Structures are given as structure tokens and as C-alpha cells.
Amino acid sequence: xxxxxxxxxxxxxxxxxxxxxxxxxxxxxxxxxxxxxxxxxxxxxxxxxxxxxxxxxxxxxxxxxxxxxxxxxxxxxxxxxxxxxxxxxxxxxxxxxxxxxxxxxxxxxxxxxxxxxxxxxxxxxxxxxxxxxxxxxxxxxxxxxxxxxxxxxxxxxxxxxxxxxxxxxxxxxxxxxxxxxxxxxxxxxxxxxxxxxxxxxxxxxxxxxxxxxxxxxxxxxxxxxxxxxxxxxxxxxxxxxxxxx
Amino acid sequence: xxxxxxxxxxxxxxxxxxxxxxxxxxxxxxxxxxxxxxxxxxxxxxxxxxxxxxxxxxxxxxxxxxxxxxxxxxxxxxxxxxxxxxxxxxxxxxxxxxxxxxxxxxxxxxxxxxxxxxxxxxxxxxxxxxxxxxxxxxxxxxxxxxxxxxxxxxxxxxxxxxxxxxxxxxxxxxxxxxxxxxxxxxxxxxxxxxxxxxxxxxxxxxxxxxxxxxxxxxxxxxxxxxxxxxxxxxxxxxxxxxxxxxxxxxxxxxxxxxxxxxxxxxxxxxxxxxxxxxxxxxxxxxxxxxxxxxxxxxxxxxxxxxxxxxxxxxxxxxxxxxxxxxxxxxxxxxxxxxxxxxxxxxxxxxxxxxxxxxxxxxxxxxxxxxxxxxxxxxxxxxxxxxxxxxxxxxxxxxxxxxxxxxxxxxxxxxxxxxxxxxxxxxxxxxxxxxxxxxxxxxxxxxxxxxxxxxxxxxxxxxxxxxxxxxxxxxxxxxxxxxxxxxxxxxxxxxxxxxxxxxxxxx
Numbered sequence: 001x002x003x004x005x006x007x008x009x010x011x012x013x014x015x016x017x018x019x020x021x022x023x024x025x026x027x028x029x030x031x032x033x034x035x036x037x038x039x040x041x042x043x044x045x046x047x048x049x050x051x052x053x054x055x056x057x058x059x060x061x062x063x064x065x066x067x068x069x070x071x072x073x074x075x076x077x078x079x080x081x082x083x084x085x086x087x088x089x090x091x092x093x094x095x096x097x098x099x100x101x102x103x104x105x106x107x108x109x110x111x112x113x114x115x116x117x118x119x120x121x122x123x124x125x126x127x128x129x130x131x132x133x134x135x136x137x138x139x140x141x142x143x144x145x146x147x148x149x150x151x152x153x154x155x156x157x158x159x160x161x162x163x164x165x166x167x168x169x170x171x172x173x174x175x176x177x178x179x180x181x182x183x184x185x186x187x188x189x190x191x192x193x194x195x196x197x198x199x200x201x202x203x204x205x206x207x208x209x210x211x212x213x214x215x216x217x218x219x220x221x222x223x224x225x226x227x228x229x230x231x232x233x234x235x236x237x238x239x240x241x242x243x244x245x
Numbered sequence: 246x247x248x249x250x251x252x253x254x255x256x257x258x259x260x261x262x263x264x265x266x267x268x269x270x271x272x273x274x275x276x277x278x279x280x281x282x283x284x285x286x287x288x289x290x291x292x293x294x295x296x297x298x299x300x301x302x303x304x305x306x307x308x309x310x311x312x313x314x315x316x317x318x319x320x321x322x323x324x325x326x327x328x329x330x331x332x333x334x335x336x337x338x339x340x341x342x343x344x345x346x347x348x349x350x351x352x353x354x355x356x357x358x359x360x361x362x363x364x365x366x367x368x369x370x371x372x373x374x375x376x377x378x379x380x381x382x383x384x385x386x387x388x389x390x391x392x393x394x395x396x397x398x399x400x401x402x403x404x405x406x407x408x409x410x411x412x413x414x415x416x417x418x419x420x421x422x423x424x425x426x427x428x429x430x431x432x433x434x435x436x437x438x439x440x441x442x443x444x445x446x447x448x449x450x451x452x453x454x455x456x457x458x459x460x461x462x463x464x465x466x467x468x469x470x471x472x473x474x475x476x477x478x479x480x481x482x483x484x485x486x487x488x489x490x491x492x493x494x495x496x497x498x499x500x501x502x503x504x505x506x507x508x509x510x511x512x513x514x515x516x517x518x519x520x521x522x523x524x525x526x527x528x529x530x531x532x533x534x535x536x537x538x539x540x541x542x543x544x545x546x547x548x549x550x551x552x553x554x555x556x557x558x559x560x561x562x563x564x565x566x567x568x569x570x571x572x573x574x575x576x577x578x579x580x581x582x583x584x585x586x587x588x589x590x591x592x593x594x595x596x597x598x599x600x601x602x603x604x605x606x607x608x609x610x611x612x613x614x615x616x617x618x619x620x621x622x623x624x625x626x627x628x629x630x631x632x633x634x635x636x637x638x639x640x641x642x643x644x645x646x647x648x649x650x651x652x653x654x655x656x657x658x659x660x661x662x663x664x665x666x667x668x669x670x671x672x673x674x675x676x677x678x679x680x681x682x683x684x685x686x687x688x689x690x691x692x693x694x695x696x697x698x699x700x701x702x703x704x705x706x707x708x709x710x711x712x713x714x715x716x717x718x719x720x721x722x723x724x725x726x727x728x729x730x731x732x733x734x735x736x737x738x739x740x741x742x743x744x745x746x747x748x749x750x751x
Contacts, residue, residue: 050640176617
């Protein structure tokens with residue numbers, strides 16, 4: 001099986017360690033992913049801000065980059081949701097039948113925990129992370145992709161972890177892409193409540209499956225000097241005694 | 246006729262004002278979470294909820310597909326049952342019809358059942374201009390009316406008020422418009438309800454004309470249905486001699502049997518009850534029983550435009566349950582007034598621009614963006630309106646409405662990003678250029694504390710990360726996918742790295 005890694009534009013540019021962790025984790029599980037350099041972005045920023053025609057070349061680039069693979073895996077619930085729910089919409093809105101056909105022909109895009117649990121059939125990934133951790137289920141991973149309890153099933157098997165429940169976990173952190181700028185006051189109010197819940201858990205680490213939400217929550221945490229680290233789920237699952245996250 | 250309040254600013258401005266009110270946020274948080282939990286518990290006990298939800302959506306969709314036929318059937322059934330049917334293209338026409346009916350009976354006042362359709366067309370204001378007082382008899386609507394206030398929730402319009410504020414309003418205002426509040430009124434809910442009952446009883450017994458909406462209108466039989474909790478509706482529907490119901494054309498259901506689905510999903514979704522206390526159904530005129538003159542005003546007011554929008558038309562399935570408001574993290578913090586419309590919350594964020602058009606004004610153009618697209622609304626919607634998808638669709642319309650003329654900075658930025666994202670090499674070049682920002686932007690320990698506009702909206706309360714020292718694609722090429730030259734991999738500043746040094750303490 002040829003598996004393509006879609007690292008996402010934000011991880012590629014800002015948080016490469018998330019991509020590296022994903023590669024190491026999957027390699028440990030026996031999957032040698034490929035990284036097609038033609039990949040760029042899922043197009044969600046354009047779609048969700050209302051720039052559908054501008055998303056057309058971005059979606060086309062995605063279909064080109066991953067043509068010929070059997071599956072795509074992405075360490076992001078939000079980008080997986082965008083690929084699965086918005087690519088058809090972009091092609092249809094543009095009336096671009098060749099793009100629609102290309103979207104149809106593109107292999108299925110799995111969010112990382114879906115790929116590990118459903119495709120590889122693994123829940124113990126052999127990770128070691130002796131810290132108090134709380135997990136924030138991101139909205140798109142929960143509601144667009146439907147990862148369900150896969151992330152927590154994987155986290156519970158991590159050796160040494162002390163996984164504590166996040167109060168009000170299912171509530172949005174307030175990131176929302178350009179919402180964070182266009183409605184900054186509301187976004188910050190939502191994020192501030194999320195940070196309060198995180199701090200109440202006494203966790204050393206907040207983890208989630210989306211770097212975008214973590215940038216927002218993490219930015220509030222460091223500004224408040226909360227002393228809580230944020231890590232992508234992939235980094236904890238990749239963590240070992242020899243190579244700790 | 247516009248469903249927005251006159252002179253409202255765009256959402257972010259109105260929201261900032263609401264966010265600055267800690268009492269409001271406390272009231273809202275408490276109230277929305279209470280209803281949210283009640284709903285979750287009564288919905289959770291219905292085994293076939295998912296099927297009911299699908300059925301609700303399917304019945305509404307089928308009805309909307311053949312709306313022309315069902316409306317004519319409804320008119321026929323209503324007429325056969327002795328009711329008079331009026332058609333209103335917009336609010337102005339509907340208001341004219343209601344005022345003329347009231348005037349033809351020589352009345353100076355009407356009693357009203359809570360109704361979104363009449364609020365949408367600002368009927369009370371229109372009647373007042375004709376010298377007719379319209380008394381709201383729903384407790385929360387009465388609180389809003391007495392307080393010279395605006396509703397902030399579809400189902401619980403006074404959700405922004407706590408009980409001590411309500412007592413104060415009753416004491417101050419009741420005497421000006423009828424029976425005053427009793428001496429020594431406390432803010433105990435039972436006493437407040439008692440004061441409202443006394444005040445309203447006088448109006449019920451005196452009124453000759455009542456105005457209602459309808460939750461459902463059955464085409465097959467000509468039956469109108471009102472679902473309520475307080476019994477005020479039952480009083481309005483049975484005591485006055487004349488009844489005028491203003492009904493949005495999307496309220497029609499083909500058959501009596503279709504009600505079965507909606508009577509299960511509506512109370513559980515709205516008040517979190519298994520069954521609502523009062524369900525009134527009436528079919529035209531019955532001799533010596535209830536109103537002897539029954540009018541039904543079928544209201545369009547933008548609905549056919551919404552129906553013509555293939556993505557947006559699903560909003561017409563809405564049964565005004567408010568479940569989406571109660572789970573919305575944005576609504577919970579800003580309250581309903583920030584939405585500038587009689588329809589607040591997630592459903593309002595799509596209904597208002599759909600009914601009025603996104604080009605109608607700053608409120609309509611900003612509402613599609615008043616959401617983090619978290620999807621909690623879609624999850625709870627009993628008729629499966631995909632609000633996030635409609636929001637995104639409307640954002641597209643907002644952007645398209647500005648495509649003529651010079652591009653905004655946002656549009657120019659989006660065009661540039663589109664170009665960059667249409668090739669792997671282009672992205673790599675942009676990333677290389679972007680990394681230069683590491684040397685020019687003021688930073689401490691790998692975090693950016695202040696950004697230039699418009700991104701200062703981000704950095705006002707949030708640190709921003711710097712681009713990584715090495716991109717992922719750079720790492721992949723350099724190390725051959727991690728197989729060579731890779732002791733530890735690249736490092737970014739991390740979204741939340743904590744390495745506070747002495748100079749970081751400000």
C-alpha cells in the first residue's frame with residue numbers, strides 16, 4: 001500500500017516537528033509513508049473565508065499531489081474534514097467537472113488516529129510519555145471527521161501517561177480560522193474559558209489533533225504564563241524513552 | 246421587509262459590547278447550559294432520535310419541494326373550514342392586513358401569542374402606529390415589552406435578564422399599561438409568575454382580537470398548531486372573538502400524520518421537555534366554540550428567495566426550537582442582541598442574511614462570519630440544517646458581492662495565497678521568504694508578542710509562533726525522509742513552548 005503523508009501547510013511551515021513525529025510514529029508501526037513535494041494546502045482557509053474560486057487551484061494541486069496513492073494520512077482533523085467535505089463543494093461551485101472527477105479519483109484521506117486504529121488496527125503504538133496530559137477533541141475532528149474515542153484509546157495505551165479529563169472538552173476553543181481575527185474578541189473569550197478549563201486539570205501538557213487550535217490555545221497559555229505545554233497528539237504517540245517529545 | 250433592527254452595527258462591534266458585560270455572560274452561561282443539559286438528557290433517552298431527525302428533515306424537504314401545491318391545498322382546507330386566508334408578500338402587506346382586521350372591529354388593543362413571524366415583520370410597532378396596542382402575553386415576551394427591550398433568544402427572549410431585574414421591570418412598568426405589580430413583590434419566581442398572571446388576566450378577559458403565529462399548518466385539514474408552555478396561548482386562542490394568525494409559508498406540513506414526528510422533536514429540542522404543557526390545534530371556525538372569525542395571513546417576506554437558493558433553502562426547515570442557540574459557544578458569550586436581528590444565534594446567522602440578502606447592510610454581511618464553524622449547531626438541529634455549510638456558502642456570497650472594484654487587502658492576500666498554494670515549489674519559496682521574518686519581527690524566546698494590523702487582533706491576547714527554523718519539506722529533502730542526517734529533527738518555536746527567561750518578565 002502506498003501511503004502519502006499530507007503534512008498540512010501549517011505543520012510544514014510552522015510546526016515541522018509534528019510532521020516528523022508522524023513519520024517516526026508510522027515508521028515504528030511499519031508504514032513507510034511518502035511525502036509528495038507537490039502538496040501544499042487543503043484549501044480550507046479559502047473556502048471558509050468565502051473565497052471558493054481561489055480554492056480551485058489549491059484543491060487541484062491536492063488531487064495532483066496525491067494521485068496514484070492508495071491512501072493519504074494527515075495529522076489534522078480539520079484538514080481531513082476539509083478534504084472530505086469541501087473539495088467536492090469547491091469543484092461543484094466552480095462547475096469544474098474535470099476537478100470533480102479528479103476529486104473522485106483522489107484516494108481517501110484519513111485523519112491520523114483513524115489510520116492507526118482503523119487501517120492498521122493498532123491502539124498500543126509503543127509510546128512512552130510519563131506526564132500529566134489532558135486532551136482537547138477539536139471540533140472538526142469530532143464533528144466533521146467523527147474520530148470518536150480513537151485519540152483517547154491511543155493515548156490511554158501510552159506508557160507512563162496520566163491522562164486527565166478536560167472539563168467541557170467538547171466545547172470549541174474559539175480558533176475558527178479567520179474567525180480568530182475577524183471576531184477576535186469572541187474568539188479570545190472562548191479561548192480564555194478553554195484555557196481556564198485546561199489549567200483546572202493541573203495538566204503539564206495539553207494535546208490535540210490539530211496544530212491550528214493548539215496555536216490559539218497555546219498562544220493564550222504562554223501569554224498567561226500558564227506553564228502548560230501544548231503538544232500535537234502525534235508527538236505524544238511518537239514519544240519514546242530514547243526520543244522523548 | 247428587513248428582519249434586522251434599525252441601526253445595528255456589524256456583529257464584531259456589537260459582540261465586543263456584549264462581551265464586556267460580565268453579568269450578561271454569567272446569566273447566559275447559566276441559562277444556556279441548563280437548557281443544553283436538559284435537552285441532551287431527554288434526547289438521549291429517545292432510541293430512534295437519528296431516524297426522527299432524518300424524518301423531520303425529509304418531511305420538510307418534500308413539503309418545500311412542492312410548496313406551491315401544499316399552500317394552495319392549505320388555503321382550500323382553511324377556507325372550507327370557515328377561515329379567511331390572506332396572502333402577504335412582505336411584512337408591510339401582512340401588517341396592513343392585521344391592522345385592517347383589528348380596525349374593522351373597532352378595537353384599540355389586541356392580545357398576542359409569542360410569534361417569531363410577527364416579530365420578524367415588526368407587527369407591534371406597525372399596530373402602534375395605527376393606534377392599536379399589541380400586548381405580548383408570553384411571560385418572557387411581556388418582560389421584554391415592559392422593559393422597552395429587545396428579545397435576545399428565540400424561545401426565551403428575556404434570557405439576558407435575571408429575576409431581580411424582572412422584579413424591577415414589573416414594579417416600574419406594569420402600572421403604566423394595566424394592573425400594577427402587587428405591593429412588596431419579591432423576586433421569587435412564583436411571585437413573579439403570580440404578578441404576571443394577574444396583570445395578563447385582565448387583558449385576556451377584555452380582548453376582542455387575538456394575534457398568533459403557528460408552529461405548524463396542516464395542508465390536508467387546514468389545522469393550525471401552537472405549541473407553548475404557559476397557557477397564555479390557550480387563553481388567546483379561545484377567549485377573543487377574532488383570531489388572526491400570521492404564518493410563514495414554510496410552516497405548512499402536508500398531513501396530520503406528519504405532526505407525529507415534529508411533536509416528538511420540538512419539545513425535546515426547545516425546552517428540553519418530553520412533551521410541552523399546552524398544544525393547541527384549531528381548524529377554522531366552530532359555532533359557539535372559540536373565535537367566531539378566524540383569519541390566516543400567509544407570509545412570504547423573503548422566503549421564496551431563500552427557497553431559490555439551493556444551499557440556503559434548508560434553513561426553511563427550521564422549526565424555531567433554539568437548540569442551536571443553546572449549544573453555540575459564540576451565542577453563549579455574546580448573547581442574542583449582538584446578532585442585530587429578531588433571529589439570533591446560529592440559525593439567525595444564516596436566516597437573517599438569507600431573508601434580507603447579504604448585501605442588505607453591515608449586519609447581514611458580518612453574520613455569516615459570526616461563527617467558529619465548530620458544528621455544534623448542526624449536531625443538535627432536529628431537522629438537520631447544516632448551518633456550518635450554509636454559513637460558508639453565505640461567506641462566498643459576501644465575498645462575491647465585493648468582487649467588483651479594487652480588491653480589499655483580504656482579497657489580495659487570498660489571491661496571493663491561492664497562487665502560492667497552487668505549486669509545491671511556490672510554497673517552498675514562500676516559506677523561505679517567510680523564514681526571514683524570524684529576523685525582523687520583535688520576539689522573545691521564539692514567540693511573537695505583537696503583530697501589525699490586522700493581525701494585532703490575534704496578538705492582543707495571544708502569542709504567535711515564529712516560522713520554524715527548517716520547514717518539514719526542507720527536513721524531508723535534507724534527511725531523505727528522516728533516514729539520514731537526522732539527530733533530532735527540526736524545531737519550531739512551538740505553539741506553546743514555555744522557556745520564560747528573566748527578560749521575558751514584563
